[in-house]
Amino acid sequence: MEHAANEAEATEEQHSSAWQYRHLMLGVVGIFAYVGAEVAIGSHIVSYVALPDVLGLDPKAAGDMVTYYWGAAMVGRFAGAYLLNKFSPTKLLAFNAIGAVILVLISINSTGAVAMWSLLAVGLMNSLMYPTIFTLAVAGLGRHTEEASGLLCTAIVGGALVPMLFGFIADNSGLRVALLLPIVCYVYVMWYGLRGSRRTATV
Known part of the structure; x- marks a missing residue:
């Protein structure tokens, strides 16, 4: 009995x-990466579609054209509300992140209308990432949910920092190379959906 009590006390301290x-x-990093990628792309669409190629x-x-990017995100948000009731949030998050990666890669490796529309379509993939990451990150936190929500909201600073790095890369290596940065962010979001969102406590 004493051993069980000690274990319970240790668990309480751990949490x-x-x-x-x-x-x-990991969800905080996920919000940082997602918001950063979304804003970085949205902030540079004008320059991208103005490229001669x-x-x-x-x-x-x-x-x-920026309207289509954010409009796709809005449409996807409504569709996502329905889909989240039908499919696993972790799988939907990973699916959308993979979709975003594929679309950005298509845009980087193409020209003309294909390059433009594939990048604009990323907005659709972005649509359910924030609410899904947020929900997965606060799952099972009980009395710590309020504190957790504050941490997740703070992570939107990625929307300021990632675009700055994106701009630096674009200035030095070009917009197409800079688009590799959002890909890294989306790969992380995909990993979070499949692995990082599993509930465990740290030391």
């Missing part, structure tokens, strides 16, 4: 802070 949940902390659009026409 004394939200910071000790592995799936939460894409469509060479003037600034106004290129700016109009």
Whole structure:
């Protein structure tokens, strides 16, 4: 009995802070990566579609294309609300992340309308990432959920930092090379869906 009591006490100490949940902390990185990738792409679509080997659009026409990127995200969000009731959130998250990677790779390796529309379609893949990562990250946290939510909301700083790095790479190596950065972010999101979201506590 004494041994069992000691084990219970040790478990309670192990769960004394939200910071000790592995799936939460990996989820914080997931939110950082997702928001960073989404904003990085959205912030540079105008410059991308204005490239001569894409469509060479003037600034106004290129700016109009951004609407499709964010519009796809909105449509996907509504569709995602339905799909999340039908399929495993972890698998849907991984599926969307893989879809985003494929679309970015298609865009990098193509020209003209294909390069533009494949990148704009990434918005559709982004649609359910935030709510899904958030939900997976706070699962099973009980009394630590409020603290965990604060940590996850703080992770949206990725939307400021990742685009800065994206811009640096674009300035030095070109926009197509810079698009490899969002790919890295989406690969992490895919991994989080398949492996990182499993609930375990850290030391």
